[in-house]
Amino acid sequence: MARPRKFVERDVVSSAGEVFAVNGLAATTLDDLVQATGLGKQSLYNAFGGKRELFLRALSEDREEAARAVSEALEHGDASPVERIRGHMLRMAIEFSRSDSRVSLTTRALVESTGESDQLATVTKAGIEQLAGIYGHCLALAHANGDLPADTNVPSLAMYFVAITRGMELLGRSGVDRGALTAVALDALRVFRT
Amino acid sequence: MARPRKFVERDVVSSAGEVFAVNGLAATTLDDLVQATGLGKQSLYNAFGGKRELFLRALSEDREEAARAVSEALEHGDASPVERIRGHMLRMAIEFSRSDSRVSLTTRALVESTGESDQLATVTKAGIEQLAGIYGHCLALAHANGDLPADTNVPSLAMYFVAITRGMELLGRSGVDRGALTAVALDALRVFRT
């Protein structure tokens, strides 16, 4: 009934996300996006509505992807919950120390958002809470296992892990090397000492 | 011998810094700066050279100020080193949960810098290391006091504190409230349990 699209939305959002991850929202131009995605301005505009909307889409996908990855790492496997978190943190240290390490769209959105009522702020806040929920789930298991001090406040500790990973992301960005970042991760895991 | 300036550099850099802290480098326009500082484009240009240079100046001042504040908190007072760090972390939790909390220029520069060779990256990396040094100094005292586990790697733990404070900054920005942030700070301090 109508001319079909030449592109797959998912791919376009993904390409756009990479550009945004490198440049940030404000510093990415429509032309950058046109070049990265391969489609024309008007097609971009028809399909998504504009730069900001496209960023929001990419942000949502990035957030889902990140949540999925953490879930995967923390909810499966036969190691104990604490061991799973340990493994995850060490993997994050490596990930964040990759020299091409781009900063996540969530962190970008957090920094570039203006004011509480900004839509970026809403999405990122939800993202933070989602992440904390995932950590919390795993920590609750560990707590039930008796692997955490009895007086542990699980939701707070979950938020602590979100904080330390965000901090490690920034440190990696600033050039802190893999060894140092791994050491930071190990220090962070000291909260588990019973 | 010549017409005197109507402004004080320090004040101008400070005003500019506030604008940058709110909007970021890319999203701040020259006109924003003109309005915030009160002087004309040409004067700005004469005195500093351009937007980016002015940002660099503001960044340096922000970094010095931050380092000074942390030094002040960690190196003086009659509480023990560990207690000083504890107090500092709790104060940071409050600071970062202020709803108008602007994100520090260092974090901004970290996120907005492009590539390792970027001048922004150089300055921020130095800033991170300076901060870690300050934490390290205080931690070394604590270690000598026997307040830290004997096997503590002091420089690494110092970097850990830089990471957790950066993470808390981001969390505060995302709307995490004072109570939650304080709890995170307390969790972070668990590394001190002997």
Added chain:
DNA sequence: CTAGTTATTGACCACACGGTCCAAAACTTG
């Protein structure tokens, strides 16, 4: 094949951007 619908393309636009020019102003020194 035709009508209807949507996607694509590239030209186009108004505007805001960072930056520059230049004439006038404000000051110090002799």
Added chain:
DNA sequence: CAAGTTTTGGACCGTGTGGTCAATAACTAG
């Protein structure tokens, strides 16, 4: 007061911006 020097203010400029338009292409249902 005059010469010399720097600052200032505002008009100005080329460029790149996000976004729009209108003509055309590509497809499907009938």
